[in-house]
Amino acid sequence: MNIVDLSRSAHGGLRIAADRIEATAAAQHLIPIVVSEFRKAAIQYPIVFAKNPETGRFAPYVLTGLTPEENLFWTGTELDVAYVPLNVRRQPFYVGGESALCVDLDSPCLDEAGTKLLVNADGSDSAHLQSVLAVLGELVAGRAPTEQFIASLLALDLLAPMLLDIVLDDGTPLKIQGLYGLDEDRFRQLPANELSGLWSGGRLDLIYAVLLAGGQIFNLIRLKNRRIALGRAWHGND
Amino acid sequence: MVSPVRSICIVGGGTAGWLTAGIIAARHRTDLQITLIESETIGIVGVGEGTWPTMRTTLKKIGISETEFFRQCNTSFKQGAKFARWTTGEPSDFYYHPLVLPEGFPSLDLAPFWTKYSEEHAQAPSFSNAVCYQEAVCELGLAPKLITSPEYAGIANYAYHLDAGRFASFIREHCVANLGVRHVVDEVTGVGRTEGGDIAYVETARSGRLSGDLFVDCSGFRALLLGQALEVPFVDCSDVLFIDRALAVQVPHENEQSNITPYTVSTAQKNGWVWDIGLQSRRGVGYVFSSKHTTTDAALGELRAYVGQEHDHLQPREIKITPGHRETFWKGNCVAVGLSGGFLEPLEASALVLIELSAEMISGLMPATRETMDIVARRFNETTRYRWDRIIDFLKLHYILSRRTDSAFWIDNRDPASIPASLREQMELWRYRAPGDQDFMSNSEMFPAASYQYVLFGMGFRMQTRGAGLERDPGSAQRAFAQNEALKVKWTRLLPKNRDLIDRIKEHGLQRI
Numbered sequence: 129m130n131i132v133d134l135s136r137s138a139h140g141g142l143r144i145a146a147d148r149i150e151a152t153a154a155a156q157h158l159i160p161i162v163v164s165e166f167r168k169a170a171i172q173y174p175i176v177f178a179k180n181p182e183t184g185r186f187a188p189y190v191l192t193g194l195t196p197e198e199n200l201f202w203t204g205t206e207l208d209v210a211y212v213p214l215n216v217r218r219q220p221f222y223v224g225g226e227s228a229l230c231v232d233l234d235s236p237c238l239d240e241a242g243t244k245l246l247v248n249a250d251g252s253d254s255a256h257l258q259s260v261l262a263v264l265g266e267l268v269a270g271r272a273p274t275e276q277f278i279a280s281l282l283a284l285d286l287l288a289p290m291l292l293d294i295v296l297d298d299g300t301p302l303k304i305q306g307l308y309g310l311d312e313d314r315f316r317q318l319p320a321n322e323l324s325g326l327w328s329g330g331r332l333d334l335i336y337a338v339l340l341a342g343g344q345i346f347n348l349i350r351l352k353n354r355r356i357a358l359g360r361a362w363h364g365n366d
Numbered sequence: 367m368v369s370p371v372r373s374i375c376i377v378g379g380g381t382a383g384w385l386t387a388g389i390i391a392a393r394h395r396t397d398l399q400i401t402l403i404e405s406e407t408i409g410i411v412g413v414g415e416g417t418w419p420t421m422r423t424t425l426k427k428i429g430i431s432e433t434e435f436f437r438q439c440n441t442s443f444k445q446g447a448k449f450a451r452w453t454t455g456e457p458s459d460f461y462y463h464p465l466v467l468p469e470g471f472p473s474l475d476l477a478p479f480w481t482k483y484s485e486e487h488a489q490a491p492s493f494s495n496a497v498c499y500q501e502a503v504c505e506l507g508l509a510p511k512l513i514t515s516p517e518y519a520g521i522a523n524y525a526y527h528l529d530a531g532r533f534a535s536f537i538r539e540h541c542v543a544n545l546g547v548r549h550v551v552d553e554v555t556g557v558g559r560t561e562g563g564d565i566a567y568v569e570t571a572r573s574g575r576l577s578g579d580l581f582v583d584c585s586g587f588r589a590l591l592l593g594q595a596l597e598v599p600f601v602d603c604s605d606v607l608f609i610d611r612a613l614a615v616q617v618p619h620e621n622e623q624s625n626i627t628p629y630t631v632s633t634a635q636k637n638g639w640v641w642d643i644g645l646q647s648r649r650g651v652g653y654v655f656s657s658k659h660t661t662t663d664a665a666l667g668e669l670r671a672y673v674g675q676e677h678d679h680l681q682p683r684e685i686k687i688t689p690g691h692r693e694t695f696w697k698g699n700c701v702a703v704g705l706s707g708g709f710l711e712p713l714e715a716s717a718l719v720l721i722e723l724s725a726e727m728i729s730g731l732m733p734a735t736r737e738t739m740d741i742v743a744r745r746f747n748e749t750t751r752y753r754w755d756r757i758i759d760f761l762k763l764h765y766i767l768s769r770r771t772d773s774a775f776w777i778d779n780r781d782p783a784s785i786p787a788s789l790r791e792q793m794e795l796w797r798y799r800a801p802g803d804q805d806f807m808s809n810s811e812m813f814p815a816a817s818y819q820y821v822l823f824g825m826g827f828r829m830q831t832r833g834a835g836l837e838r839d840p841g842s843a844q845r846a847f848a849q850n851e852a853l854k855v856k857w858t859r860l861l862p863k864n865r866d867l868i869d870r871i872k873e874h875g876l877q878r879i
């Protein structure tokens with residue numbers, strides 16, 4: 129990683145290889161999201177909570193694999209998904225301190241042969257850069273409401289360690305640790321005044337999105353089983 | 367007619383008073399009224415700065431956030447003790463008493479396997495290094511957990527170092543704000559008795575008479591109730607444990623970024639030993655010595671040599687201690703917790719853990735009536751006496767294994783007449799087999815058999831391995847030694863520096879789950 133402030137004059141010649149953006153998520157089993165993405169994410173992925181390894185603070189993520197560094201949606205060329213999280217789409221750009229736009233100069237998405245320009249011939253931002261700025265804007269705007277959502281879950285004691293104990297088709301047992309989910313029993317027992325508080329704060333929708341997205345775990349298991357079966361066929365073991 | 371127990375009056379507000387209030391209130395706040403009376407003029411002794419891992423459960427149970435505890439009590443992590451120069455006195459002489467049990471213990475006992483290996487190999491690793499990964503973690507100055515570990519959960523077992531003064535006021539705030547403990551700031555001027563000899567009330571300077579059905583004496587060395595009023599005699603243990611003076615001093619860290627040592631260092635000196643406890647903002651250092659073997663001036667010289675010339679301006683505080691304990695701890699309707707019950711040198715941090723265990727036992731056995739109180743008192747006395755005796759044995763163990771000959775202090779400590787019979791018996795048995803759970807069958811044990819192993823083998827004790835069952839399952843021992851090596855590699859790579867984790871906890875907090 130070599131993240132520097134983006135200068136439209138100094139970095140004006142950079143080109144983005146658009147087909148490599150999704151590849152940055154090829155080896156990620158957790159991708160952080162913000163609350164504005166919950167509904168869209170829920171149609172594709174389980175939404176889980178995990179701790180930031182630097183701060184220990186909780187954040188929401190979509191689960192894309194069943195072991196570390198595994199993304200079951202990665203086909204080898206693209207993510208086979210209906211919704212690509214903002215944190216993938218923004219690559220290789222970041223928001224630095226004081227909201228400065230930054231770029232990772234080491235990113236494989238930067239390539240002289242790339243198809244997307246950053247700056248138009250007249251010096252204005254390219255359509256691609258404008259869309260990246262919109263994505264980053266949504267991420268920045270989503271930070272505070274996401275933290276508030278987590279805080280209200282913690283205040284109501286609604287997060288609990290998630291125990292995923294899966295046996296794959298070939299008999300391999302799989303245990304996933306370090307993930308947290310909604311404590312559905314506690315949620316069902318919340319008194320009416322707490323529920324009404326969640327509803328008026330717009331957080332009830334988010335909770336239901338997380339609960340419904342939980343079912344997507346079956347899709348991940350299906351993809352994992354398929355991957356194993358394909359691997360066996362490839363090795364001629366089947 | 368029965369007299370129900372409805373109110374508890376705790377006299378004294380140091381660590382003992384407030385921890386006792388918290389522990390009892392956590393269970394009994396709805397059925398008992400708990401009052402704590404604390405003097406404005408009498409300070410706390412506050413040398414108890416090292417805990418056992420039990421403190422994690424205690425704090426959790428009374429509803430305290432571990433994050434807040436780190437933020438407010440100058441707290442740091444403790445992963446056991448490093449004993450330097452205890453065996454031979456050479457500068458390179460040290461061993462660890464870590465808090466993580468030996469790999470596989472107690473179902474697997476690696477001690478005979480290690481003993482045989484080290485007889486056959488000159489360069490064999492130390493016992494604690496061979497069977498436990500924590501020494502490696504400590505030597506690198508690492509913390510026992512990660513910022514993603516929940517509150518009170520560890521990767522390696524851990525305890526705390528804390529600032530006793532801040533700790534007492536931290537627990538006080540919690541007790542008063544959240545646990546309904548009534549706090550009276552006043553001076554006790556007298557003690558009123560009933561016809562039956564119980565304590566009826568304590569007379570105060572401004573608040574009148576404070577009565578109670580049960581009184582807890584947390585008044586420190588003075589033992590205002592149990593010692594002065596009820597005249598329970600003191601059992602002097604200085605014939606076994608010679609330490610009777612402490613010189614305590616607070617030493618600043620080299621700079622704000624200096625790592626904090628994640629274990630207690632205990633360095634043997636000519637006539638005692640020096641404790642060294644790293645807190646966030648300073649170190650607590652003290653020389654405990656025997657006044658029968660040296661003078662305060664000479665001890666001061668040794669302490670100054672230990673802390674270094676740059677700290678010559680610091681003025682150590684002298685504390686006189688009489689090693690020992692009360693003959694009984696609960697008499698009538700009065701029970702002593704903390705220094706009023708007794709005091710021993712802080713070699714294995716037994717002061718705070720005894721407070722926790724005593725308060726826990728009082729809370730658990732809380733008599734419903736005055737009539738049943740004597741039964742509870744008898745049980746409490748039996749258990750507490752047993753605990754003191756085990757602590758005395760374990761402390762003495764450190765001295766009898768020393769081979770130092772540089773002073774009468776060390777030589778006198780090995781005089782068989784100064785060794786309790788219970789310890790002498792154990793030592794006879796351990797010549798032929800390692801300490802095991804079969805040696806510690808009571809429900810009131812203080813130290814696990816593993817602790818005895820760490821001290822015995824750490825100090826070069828040799829046992830005969832013939833008949834130790836080495837041939838029974840050598841494979842599982844091999845696997846356990848290999849597993850320990852794997853854990854060492856893993857955790858020395860993943861655990862953060864002690865200071866780094868404490869800084870992160872203060873900034874971000876630990877999660878409760």
